[in-house]
Structures are given as C-alpha cells and as structure tokens.
Amino acid sequence: MRQEVFMAGMGGQGVLLAGQLLAQTALEAGLELSWFPLYSPEVRGGRATCTLVIADGEVGSPVVGQPGSMILMDGIAVDNHLNRVRPGGLAVVNSSLAGDEVKRDDIDLVAVAATDIAAELGSERATNMVLLGAYVATTELVEEQLIEETLYRILPERHHDYIPTNVAALQRGAQLAAEQLR
Amino acid sequence: MPERQLITGNEAAAEGAIAGGCRYFFGYPITPQNRIPEYMSEHLPPIGGVYIQAESEVAAINMVYGAAATGAWAMTTSSSPGISLMQEGLSYMIGAELPCVLVNMARGGPGLGNIAPAQSDYWLATRGAGHGDGRCLTFAPFSVQEIYDLVGQAFPIAQKYRNPVMILADAVLASMREPCALRDRLDPPEEKPSWAVGGDQKGRQRNIVNSLWTDPPVMEEVNLRIQQRYREAAQNETRWTEHGADDPEILVCAYGISARICQTAIEHAAEAGVACRLIRPISLFPFPTEVIADWAQRVDKVLVVELSMGQFIEDVRLAVAGACPVELFGRTGGMLVTPEEVAERIIEIA
Numbered sequence: 001m002r003q004e005v006f007m008a009g010m011g012g013q014g015v016l017l018a019g020q021l022l023a024q025t026a027l028e029a030g031l032e033l034s035w036f037p038l039y040s041p042e043v044r045g046g047r048a049t050c051t052l053v054i055a056d057g058e059v060g061s062p063v064v065g066q067p068g069s070m071i072l073m074d075g076i077a078v079d080n081h082l083n084r085v086r087p088g089g090l091a092v093v094n095s096s097l098a099g100d101e102v103k104r105d106d107i108d109l110v111a112v113a114a115t116d117i118a119a120e121l122g123s124e125r126a127t128n129m130v131l132l133g134a135y136v137a138t139t140e141l142v143e144e145q146l147i148e149e150t151l152y153r154i155l156p157e158r159h160h161d162y163i164p165t166n167v168a169a170l171q172r173g174a175q176l177a178a179e180q181l182r
Numbered sequence: 183m184p185e186r187q188l189i190t191g192n193e194a195a196a197e198g199a200i201a202g203g204c205r206y207f208f209g210y211p212i213t214p215q216n217r218i219p220e221y222m223s224e225h226l227p228p229i230g231g232v233y234i235q236a237e238s239e240v241a242a243i244n245m246v247y248g249a250a251a252t253g254a255w256a257m258t259t260s261s262s263p264g265i266s267l268m269q270e271g272l273s274y275m276i277g278a279e280l281p282c283v284l285v286n287m288a289r290g291g292p293g294l295g296n297i298a299p300a301q302s303d304y305w306l307a308t309r310g311a312g313h314g315d316g317r318c319l320t321f322a323p324f325s326v327q328e329i330y331d332l333v334g335q336a337f338p339i340a341q342k343y344r345n346p347v348m349i350l351a352d353a354v355l356a357s358m359r360e361p362c363a364l365r366d367r368l369d370p371p372e373e374k375p376s377w378a379v380g381g382d383q384k385g386r387q388r389n390i391v392n393s394l395w396t397d398p399p400v401m402e403e404v405n406l407r408i409q410q411r412y413r414e415a416a417q418n419e420t421r422w423t424e425h426g427a428d429d430p431e432i433l434v435c436a437y438g439i440s441a442r443i444c445q446t447a448i449e450h451a452a453e454a455g456v457a458c459r460l461i462r463p464i465s466l467f468p469f470p471t472e473v474i475a476d477w478a479q480r481v482d483k484v485l486v487v488e489l490s491m492g493q494f495i496e497d498v499r500l501a502v503a504g505a506c507p508v509e510l511f512g513r514t515g516g517m518l519v520t521p522e523e524v525a526e527r528i529i530e531i532a
Contacts, residue, residue: 020188020359027188027361034325035188036358038298061446062358063439065520 002055003141004064008081009073009094011039011046014128018071019050022132025142025150026054034062047076054141069139071131073114074098092135092177094127110134110177117172123162126169133173138181144174186361191351192217194330194362195285196225199257202334203370204283205231206256208245210238210264213297214353215287218259229367239264243271243284250280251391253378255337255370259285261353262303263294265310272346273312276408277393279377281340284318285333285349287356290516298516299353301438304493307350308467315405318348319415320466322438326360332464334365339419341375343411350466352489354439354518416468423464424473427457432528433477434460435498436487443521444487450525456532466497474501483531484508487524489517 005022009015016037023035032055039048051067053059069090072078074097085091087106096115114130136144148167155163189197196218199207207222219235226233232249236242242258249256260268265286275282288303290296307320319339323329329351336347374380379389395401426434426448436444441462448458459477463470478484484502486495491512499508511527513519 023359024188027186032361034358034360036354058445059360060449061443061521062354063443063518063520065522 002053002060003069003139004051004053004067005069005071005135006049006051006064006067006081006084007071007073008047008049008077009128010076011048013048013073014125015048015073016050018128018132019052021147021150021154022136022142023052024154025147026052028146028150028153029142031056031142032059034059036062049081069135071135072098073127073131078103090138092131092138094131096127108138110138110180112173112176114173117176118169121168121172122165126165129166129169130173133170134177135173136170137174137177144170186363188359189326189362190217190357190359191326191329191355192287192357193221194326195259195287195333195349195351196221197364198330198333199283199337200225200229200231201330201365201367202337203368204255204257204337205229205370206246206249206254207231207233207258208236208242208249208256209258209260210236210242212261212264214289214356215259215261215285217356218285218287239267240271243268246282246284247271247275247278247280250275250282251278251379253374255341257283257285259287261287261289262291262300262306265303265306269310269312271312272310272318273314273316274393275346276311276316277314277404278391279344279404279408280346280391281337281344282346283333283336283340283349284346285351288350288352290514296516297353299355299439299489299518300514300516301352301440301489302491302493302514303350304466304488304490307348308469308497311346316345316408317412317467318346319343319419319468320348320350321421321464322350322466323355323464324438324441324462326355326358326362328464329355330362330364337370339415343415344377345408345411350438352439353516412468419465420468420470421464422470422473423462424459425462426459427452428459430457430459430477430480431482431532432456432458433474433481433484434458434487434524434528435463435474435484435494436460437463437466437494440487440489440519443519444524446521447487447524447528450521451528451532454525454529456529458528466494469497469501471497471501474498475503475505478502478505481506485511485528485531487511487519489519490514
C-alpha cells in the first residue's frame with residue numbers, strides 16, 4: 001500500500017495542520033510516512049501546500065508529481081493543482097470556495113461545502129477538519145476514531161476547548177462524503 | 183526499539199547533536215534551519231550546555247573555533263549564504279586541526295537566493311571550507327532518521343580526524359516530518375583531548391592551537407598530516423547505499439533528497455521495462471569512487487540527478503573515468519524534480 005495525498009489552500013486554512021494530523025494518525029496506526037510542506041512566507045493569505053506519502057513499507061520519494069489524491073481547500077488550489085491528480089485518483093474539494101463543477105471525468109471527485117458547514121458548527125476554522133473527515137471516509141486510509149484520539153495528542157492542552165468542534169467537523173465531513181459515495 | 187516520534191529534519195539535527203554529545207551551540211538565524219537554533223536554545227541550557235546566538239555567521243564559526251580549541255564538542259548550523267560567510271573560519275579550523283560539526287540546510291542560490299530546496303552547495307561542501315589545501319568531511323542524509331543518526335555520529339568522527347564535518351541537507355529535508363527513533367542522550371567524554379588548550383594546565387607542556395606557520399616546511403608538514411587523515415577517512419568513513427536491479431541497463435547516481443526521489447523513479451522505470459540501479463553516496467567526501475567505477479563497467483549509461491546544474495556529476499565522472507556516457511538531469515534555483523520526470527528521462531536515454 002502506498003497512498004499520496006497533496007493538500008493545498010490559502011495560509012490560515014489549516015492545510016499544514018490537517019496534513020500533520022493525518023501524518024501523526026498514520027504513525028499511530030503503525031504505518032510509514034513522509035510529510036513535507038511548501039508555503040509562502042506570509043502567515044495568512046499566502047499559499048500553503050503539503051504532501052504526505054503513507055505506505056506500509058518503504059515510503060520512497062516524498063516528492064510526487066502526480067499524487068493519487070488531493071484535498072483542495074479553495075478555488076486557487078483547484079485551478080493550480082486539480083489537473084495533476086493521477087488518472088483514477090481522488091480529489092476532495094471545498095465547494096464553498098471552489099464550486100462543485102466537475103472539471104475532470106477521469107478521477108473521483110468529492111465536493112463538500114466545508115467552509116459553510118464549519119461556520120454552522122461554530123467556526124470557519126474547522127474547514128480543514130470537514131475536508132479531512134470527508135477524505136478519510138472516502139479512502140479508509142486510517143480509522144476515523146484514531147484521528148479524533150490523535151487530535152488530543154497533538155494539540156496543546158490550552159487548545160483542547162476547540163476539539164469538540166473539530167471532532168464534529170470531522171464527523172460531518174465523513175457523513176457527507178459517505179452520502180455522496182452512495 | 184524506542185518509540186518513534188514524528189519530528190522535522192531540523193529537530194532531528196538538533197536532537198541528534200545533543201544525543202551525540204554536543205553541548206556547545208553557536209549560530210545565527212537563517213531560513214530554512216531556524217528550528218535548529220530554536221531547539222538548541224530550549225534544550226541545551228537545562229542540561230548544562232551553552233547556547234549563544236551570535237551577532238553574525240562570522241562570529242558564530244569563530245565561537246565554534248574557540249570552543250573547539252578547548253576540546254568542547256561544538257557545532258553551528260546555517261543555510262547556504264550563511265555557510266559562505268563561515269568559510270574563513272572553517273579554513274582556520276582545518277589549519278589549526280580542530281574538530282567541529284556544521285549542518286547546512288541548503289537553499290536556492292546563488293546570492294541571497296530563496297528558501298526553497300537546492301543541492302547547489304555541493305562544491306561549497308566538498309571542495310570549500312575556504313582557502314588552502316583542506317576540506318570538510320561531508321555526509322549527506324536522505325531521511326529524518328538518517329539526519330538524526332549522522333549528526334550524532336559526526337562528533338566522534340570530527341574528533342577522530344581533527345577536522346570539521348559538514349552534514350549537507352536541504353530545505354525539504356529540514357522541514358519534512360518523518361518517524362524517528364530517538365536514543366538516550368550521550369555525555370561528551372570527560373577527558374579533554376591531548377591537544378586541547380586549558381588556560382591553567384600546571385605541570386604539562388603548553389599546547390598551541392594555531393593556523394599560522396610562517397616556515398613553509400612546517401606548514402607543509404601540517405598539510406601532509408591533514409592529507410594523511412583524509413586518506414584514513416577514505417578507508418574508514420566511505421559510505422553509500424545501493425537500490426534496484428542486479429543486472430541494470432542504467433546506473434542512476436544521486437544523493438540526499440534527489441536519491442529519495444530516484445528511489446521511486448527507478449521503480450517507475452522498471453515498470454516501463456528499464457532496469458536501473460541507484461547508487462546513493464552518503465559520504466560525499468570521502469567519495470565512494472570504487473563502487474561507481476565497478477558498476478560503470480557493467481551498464482550502458484550513467485544518469486546523474488542533482489538539484490544543481492552539474493556539480494555532483496564531476497565526482498561521478500571522475501569515478502566513471504570514461505567507461506560509459508554520463509548524463510545530467512538537473513534542476514536549480516529551488517526547483518524540485520519529480521519521480522515521474524526522472525523516470526521519463528531514464529526511459530529517454532535507455
């Protein structure tokens with residue numbers, strides 16, 4: 001098993017945190033992995049991307065030209081990267097900021113209005129978790145329950161107040177993806 | 183086996199140094215390696231170590247010089263432009279026969295360049311160390327675990343050969359997170375080396391740490407001693423790994439992050455019917471010349487992949503010595519190559 005996931009969005013959307021959370025969860029699940037970020041110097045408003053390769057053996061290249069899957073958090077991410085998803089792969093797209101028009105017919109596309117859902121749940125900042133929930137439900141790469149447990153591990157205790165919102169966002173994303181797949 | 187932690191290459195370099203016995207860190211900030219000094223500033227003082235943020239890279243390397251002269255296990259870290267500034271200090275340390283460890287998390291250049299990954303400091307790392315007839319012993323890790331392991335091992339190697347050791351990595355390896363098994367931290371040896379200066383050493387002959395030898399025969403003797411140590415290092419410290427086919431058509435040579443990319447690229451090429459073997463030098467100086475020379479006799483072509491426009495290829499060509507054609511696939515200025523692009527190039531030249 002080798003799965004690559006590329007994540008992109010604007011700075012402040014939690015692209016890197018979503019990637020690190022999935023990476024840490026994969027480690028807890030006993031898998032091998034490599035995660036690396038590329039981002040512009042701005043804290044907010046710049047572009048942020050990360051690539052995560054998860055494997056049950058040697059990871060090999062952390063750099064991937066055509067990733068098997070992507071999580072694209074806004075319209076610019078879709079415009080810049082959707083064409084690089086490997087044919088037969090998967091893209092999870094934030095339709096709140098990118099629309100849900102299917103621009104490719106040779107990949108699976110899961111469109112979730114993640115920013116709207118996150119706002120309903122109490123914080124737009126949980127957009128990344130809605131998308132991650134949808135991604136994990138679609139790929140079954142790791143157990144959803146394990147992601148929730150890992151959140152408690154990687155977030156400093158002073159941020160544990162935010163975890164219920166994040167967990168709700170993960171679950172809602174997973175639920176919507178499951179409905180789309182049916 | 184200890185539990186593995188998900189840490190960055192920068193954190194692995196810092197913790198690897200502490201675990202290997204480093205207790206003195208002098209540095210000056212530069213992206214993409216700032217997490218190393220940050221980590222050192224947090225972790226060295228509580229265990230009795232010293233962390234100093236110097237006023238410049240020039241000051242940092244000269245603080246390392248001073249600490250090393252007393253027998254301390256000292257290090258500095260920087261990225262390309264900062265390593266350029268340290269060249270004079272390194273040359274003086276080589277001349278004074280002093281050990282230290284430095285890490286270069288290389289970025290795009292020349293000049294101030296950018297903060298993206300590059301391997302264009304190959305010459306700086308393997309030929310550089312300023313003026314004179316000396317070089318750094320240079321090692322190039324390709325994973326977070328290997329950064330941790332090599333930085334720790336670099337301290338006793340530097341002591342053994344009384345020469346600076348450089349760990350050459352890049353912006354991707356610096357910021358990437360991978361599982362890393364951490365060992366217990368070792369203490370540096372209590373006994374000081376026989377050559378160390380101490381300030382108050384009653385009863386023993388005074389030591390002199392110096393790189394100024396005005397008498398050419400004396401200076402030549404120092405140089406020949408240094409060269410003898412490089413020959414010993416070539417015997418004992420030459421390291422590489424090999425991956426892929428036992429009966430290859432193409433030999434691929436790459437180090438550091440490029441070698442990681444090539445690991446997957448040669449799998450793609452194999453699926454397309456082109457058998458490749460990948461040789462990855464871990465030590466860049468001393469260079470694994472013999473193994474490349476051996477394989478060059480048995481393949482049609484050699485492809486060199488580097489994030490620079492033809493630096494590493496010179497050492498490969500010296501090893502191949504005309505036995506077969508050697509081609510370059512390089513990107514530069516902070517650009518990465520993908521495994522797909524490398525595989526395409528392999529298939530093209532096969």
